[in-house]
Amino acid sequence: MSVLQESSPLVIDHLYLWVSKDGTAMDALRSIGFIPKTTIGIHEGEGTASHVIYFDNMYLELLWIEDQAELDASLAKQPDVIPIGDTWRTTGHCPFGVGMHYRTPDTAPMGFETRRHTAQWMPDDSLLELFPQPSLYVPPCSILHGSLAYWESRFEHPHGHALGVQQLTDFQITVTSLDAVPPTNPLLSLLPLKLGAYPLLELTFDDQRQGKVFDMRPLLPLRLYC
Template identity: 30%
Template sequence: MILSSPPVNTDPFLLEIDHLVIYTAEPIAAVSMLQELGLHSSSQTLRRNNQGTASTIFFFENIYLEIVWIEDYQKVQHYRTQTNIDILSRVNWKQTGASPFAIGLRQTTSLSRLPYGDDDNGISQRLNVNGWVNFASDNLATLSEPICYSISNLMALTTWLDNSSEEHQQLITHPLNIKKLTDLQITLTQHNLLTQAVSLLESHNLVSINRGTAPQLDLTFDHHQQGQYIDVRPILPLVLKY
């Protein structure tokens, strides 16, 4: 369970974006679309049996994007009972109005790389460690905004990513030639007051929160140097700028 993990320092100045999650009911179409648009994904499907979910991951130099879907509805319901995280509503966001996003945060300093393998299987072992630490319990129950949580150093991208590794270079190299996330904007569809967790991230410029008629994740890479724009909607509520 999330709250059983060792505590992580949540001083906002010590946190940065580690990864972003989009929950989807159309995983095949979503992953295929991103690949066709020029993003390279890990070949290993990551399964979190305790959640009843599976995912495909797209790695970049400073974050990764995880596309998550449901494989076992019974486990998803059990996970909700245990953690108050309603994955089913987020996957079915078009019907429920829930935010289909989650934000994983890491400490800005991390431990040295630990001895997992460099291939997709080794990376999956690391990311499947049960190391989430939620720092705002009210955020878990607020479906109108993204789930926010910090993770242990063991799971952080900066802990295991080795730029000198050929296998890792293959993971973060994309036909679109995009490298680093430089701006993050999230559109919410409801005008409720933000929980402290999301307000904290916004006030320290980790994310910009917009209001609109549909949820949307706007990711800007490399300060939009190429001047390009890709709209992945309606398959995913995602816009890429690079």
């Protein structure tokens, strides 16, 4: 059951991709008419930072390594959380991640095998459930809880993009290997994954009513249908 189906108890909270720290990735998205949040989020204690673009039903997050020493200290405590950075260009590892939340805070949990995760930058009422990641070739996934998940009150531009897009209506993630993923892994039913030569995230907004396509490669492994 896909997290974009109306019958799914889980919905997309956000999608993220690893980028370089220099800001060129967000500049490229601005140039085609996206308006990001005015502030950058620093993930204290984890050595990363991000810049996000809000839409009506999810947000797109560009994530980078902000402080390597802080990141190394964090990884010493949780070595299974592995940053990809720009290494995907040579390794084929997946540079994307998927955050989900339950359709409402009262939705009955689905009972997946997950690991609880908190961090000092998160609101006190929030936590992540991290799915085991069977391979670096598939996206890490999590379920968000608390105000970290139900962030609608923090919208800055729910309808304000110059490009005129509002909602994510479909997405596809291309990965370079699924060999290490067991057939019973929930990621295979929750996420639209397909095999390809290079990682690619394809996002469709508003059922592509404008008939526009923006291919952000080679700067970003991202193709947008608007």
